[in-house]
Amino acid sequence: MVKIGNLEIGEFPLLLAPMEDVSDPPFRAVCKENGADMMYTEFISAEGLIRDAAKSVQKLDIYDYERPIGIQIFGDKIESMREAAAIAEQAQPELIDINYGCPVKKVACKGAGAGILKDLPKMQKMTEEIVKQVNLPVTVKTRLGWDHDSIQILEVAKRLQDVGIQALTIHGRTRQQMYKGEADWSHIAEVKNHPDIHIPIFGNGDIDSPQKALEYKNKYGIDGIMIGRAAIGYPWIFREIKHFMETGEIMAAPTLEERIDTCLRHVKFSVEWKGDRQGIFEMRRHYTQYFKGMINFKPFRTRLVEAMTLEDIIQILDEVSEYYALNENVL
Known part of the structure; x- marks a missing residue:
């Protein structure tokens, strides 16, 4: 110990x-x-x-x-x-x-x-x-x-x-x-x-x-x-x-649902703790890694980085969930 x-x-x-x-x-x-x-x-x-x-x-x-x-x-x-x-x-x-x-x-x-x-x-x-x-x-x-x-x-x-x-x-x-x-x-x-x-x-x-x-x-x-x-x-x-x-085994990567859920809780707490402007700004460095390896994610990442309100971020993450649910083959 x-x-x-x-x-x-x-x-x-x-x-x-x-x-x-x-x-x-x-x-x-x-x-x-x-x-x-x-x-x-x-x-x-x-x-x-x-x-x-x-x-x-x-x-x-x-x-x-x-x-x-x-x-x-x-x-x-x-x-x-x-x-x-x-x-x-x-x-x-x-x-x-x-x-x-x-x-x-x-x-x-x-x-x-x-x-x-x-x-x-x-x-x-x-x-x-x-x-x-x-x-x-x-x-x-x-x-x-x-x-x-x-x-x-x-x-x-x-x-x-x-x-x-x-x-x-x-x-x-x-x-x-x-x-x-x-x-x-x-x-x-x-x-x-x-x-x-x-x-x-x-x-x-x-x-x-x-x-x-x-x-x-x-x-x-x-x-x-x-x-x-x-x-x-x-x-x-x-x-x-x-x-x-x-x-000695490689753990399965987090699911899309888990990525979205964790990212959403992170950004909500960030806004609550630092305020809208700073909380949203400092989250920008995290989005690429949260959704790393996901095909066709770049347009969503761009929108997340440009989003100015928590409501916008929630809406974009909802769209991410819907898009990949309908296009499972690109995950």
Whole structure:
């Protein structure tokens, strides 16, 4: 059983990655019901929390059905991160996660996210202060290093473990790579299998199928897998991986009815939580994956992306259902 502090999260947990404008409560809801063992909020700006910025505070919303869940924070100032951790703790998550991995220029080039990989003493001090501040377990998500010439992930893991983090998730790319190229899990395995490392190590990067998940579990010996982009519009990835690991069989793809039902519940919750305009806008990235592989779907996808009201989306999804019911041969 994998434990983060005293929190048990399964024999080989599947974690939903924190993704900006993706990992919100509506998306987490459909991932949870499809087998995600541990989830995280979108990353939240420490400065935003301290200043009570509406967008940052809203991201603290968590629901009982999501548990266990971690709140992820990012920032470049130690004192601000310490204060933000205290605020996040009041929302009563199961843990506090620190983002030391975001590669986006506006974050990393200001010394936050993956930017702190250029300053390991500061990373260590910041983490230590957050661990001291809260009574919850503290975990970290990071990358291999800033670039290929500065991969120090084993040193990072040792330092962070020394100051008290309870688990570490490693994305198998450097900041310089962003999301390009293939993730290198050999460095993740080096950390996991080092005799000085005793906290859970989770791998992240490129897991997009049940077969690959099992292969990487066996090959690299990690404690669990964090899944990000492969879950966007396809929350069934979690149950499919679990089914394959348990039985060795490929699970049947979700039915059209299930795709429509899940998409509809997702968009309704999105509108309810973020309002019509933002809720509908942020759903657009999900439609392609929700209906991936369906012949003749492109015109419907175009209309869904262009739809401006929930009523329009419901109408289009009704038409999708009718069209494929009458044209079963194109499914």
